Amino acid sequence: MSRPYWNETLETLPAGQLRKLESAALQKQMAYVYATSPYYRKKFDSVGLKPADIQCQEDLAKLPFTEKTELAQTQREGELIGPNQCASMEDIIRIVGTGGTSGQPMRLAWTQNDVRGYNEMGARALWAMGCRPSDFVVNCFNYSIYAGGVTDHMAFETLGATVLPYGVGNSRRLLDMKADMKVEKALYSTPSYAIRLASVAEEMGINLRDLNVKKGFFSGEAGMQVPGYRERIENLWGMEAHDLYGMAELGVQSAECEHNTGLHFSGAGEVIAELINPDTEEVIPMEHGQIGELVFTNINREASPLVRMRTHDYVEVYTDPCPCGRTGFRFHTRGRTDDMVVIKGVNIFPMAIQKTLLAMQPRLTGEFQMVLDKAPPIDYLPILKVEVASGQPAAALPQLTEDVALQLYKQLGFSANIEFVKAGEIASEHKTKRVIRNY
Numbered sequence: 129m130s131r132p133y134w135n136e137t138l139e140t141l142p143a144g145q146l147r148k149l150e151s152a153a154l155q156k157q158m159a160y161v162y163a164t165s166p167y168y169r170k171k172f173d174s175v176g177l178k179p180a181d182i183q184c185q186e187d188l189a190k191l192p193f194t195e196k197t198e199l200a201q202t203q204r205e206g207e208l209i210g211p212n213q214c215a216s217m218e219d220i221i222r223i224v225g226t227g228g229t230s231g232q233p234m235r236l237a238w239t240q241n242d243v244r245g246y247n248e249m250g251a252r253a254l255w256a257m258g259c260r261p262s263d264f265v266v267n268c269f270n271y272s273i274y275a276g277g278v279t280d281h282m283a284f285e286t287l288g289a290t291v292l293p294y295g296v297g298n299s300r301r302l303l304d305m306k307a308d309m310k311v312e313k314a315l316y317s318t319p320s321y322a323i324r325l326a327s328v329a330e331e332m333g334i335n336l337r338d339l340n341v342k343k344g345f346f347s348g349e350a351g352m353q354v355p356g357y358r359e360r361i362e363n364l365w366g367m368e369a370h371d372l373y374g375m376a377e378l379g380v381q382s383a384e385c386e387h388n389t390g391l392h393f394s395g396a397g398e399v400i401a402e403l404i405n406p407d408t409e410e411v412i413p414m415e416h417g418q419i420g421e422l423v424f425t426n427i428n429r430e431a432s433p434l435v436r437m438r439t440h441d442y443v444e445v446y447t448d449p450c451p452c453g454r455t456g457f458r459f460h461t462r463g464r465t466d467d468m469v470v471i472k473g474v475n476i477f478p479m480a481i482q483k484t485l486l487a488m489q490p491r492l493t494g495e496f497q498m499v500l501d502k503a504p505p506i507d508y509l510p511i512l513k514v515e516v517a518s519g520q521p522a523a524a525l526p527q528l529t530e531d532v533a534l535q536l537y538k539q540l541g542f543s544a545n546i547e548f549v550k551a552g553e554i555a556s557e558h559k560t561k562r563v564i565r566n567y
């Protein structure tokens with residue numbers, strides 16, 4: 129199949145037509161959540177609105193936000209799904225647990241229709257990033273506590289690709305198996321797992337380039353657009369690496385097309401996106417070059433729909449035409465607002481540190497972790513763990529410490545206590561935590 133889109137109609141729909149279609153779905157969805165969830169009814173009542181007051185995307189700004197923490201809290205108190213459950217157990221067919229990037233593990237529920245919607249959006253994104261029915265994908269996401277396991281597996285199947293469910297753990301066996309299967313393969317994992325596998329392969333005496341893994345689909349972590357990161361993975365594996373942004377709670381996926389112009393939002397007809405200023409909470413127009421936090425609303429979800437859910441993902445938006453012809457907006461993630469650390473009054477995103485450290489290859493791997501013992505604002509970073517590339521002599525470390533400190537100060541304007549660790553110690557099989565908060 130050589131068609132350029134998974135769903136040509138929705139992915140290339142002119143903005144005016146999409147708006148009409150989405151306004152109708154939004155009206156229906158608002159009536160649905162109001163009728164089925166006392167939690168959402170309370171949100172409407174708190175601002176004196178009825179579902180009929182929400183006619184189009186701009187009207188959403190009148191409603192309060194939904195925070196993941198509110199929902200996670202009720203699950204900890206014993207609820208299976210939480211107050212945003214709108215469908216009965218009779219209609220719910222799947223519960224998926226998420227690992228919780230922000231320390232908030234959550235259970236999500238799905239009806240048949242919700243699974244259809246997720247698979248549809250997933251297939252759009254996967255197709256955009258070059259996945260085709262002839263691909264053989266080894267899925268290295270956790271199948272038990274991470275939505276990227278089962279749900280993304282289903283999206284690959286929907287597209288028609290062949291998927292091998294591997295999950296996480298036992299990296300050595302994975303590499304052995306990949307070596308055994310001579311056929312051309314694709315890897316689906318976090319980007320940092322692809323880096324971690326490089327350390328394991330080195331210990332095993334395996335050259336990743338011999339494994340015939342030609343495509344890498346990466347999700348779960350931001351940073352693929354950091355200069356040097358993608359190239360490093362591509363060089364290690366001899367593959368083409370593609371970036372995918374997924375938000376399991378919403379069921380929305382976004383991916384880069386072959387022109388690498390940012391992540392194409394794949395939620396047309398299923399999810400409405402808004403951009404807000406995370407501090408003032410005011411809506412920012414979704415226009416080219418604008419920067420803000422993404423907020424999403426499901427307009428076709430039944431089991432546990434979300435209305436104005438704050439993602440805490442800080443993005444830059446692009447709306448100029450992409451040569452591929454997709455009409456929705458595109459974006460690059462800059463980082464998560466809850467991973468942001470304020471040092472000496474300056475907002476530092478982990479991606480900025482990553483960029484600085486990646487520029488110091490081959491002495492460093494580029495992997496790192498911040499450890500905070502007290503809540504920001506802070507004047508310096510008490511512990512910055514930094515992976516040293518294998519083969520660096522111990523005698524070179526004092527100079528390397530000085531160099532890292534100098535670069536961080538020069539590029540980002542802050543000081544840190546640097547603690548070196550061995551290659552492969554920080555990059556994890558799952559999602560690599562960039563900020564550890566011990567307070």
Ligand SMILES: [Zn+2]
Nearest residue numbers: 385387450452
């Ligand atoms: Zn494109």
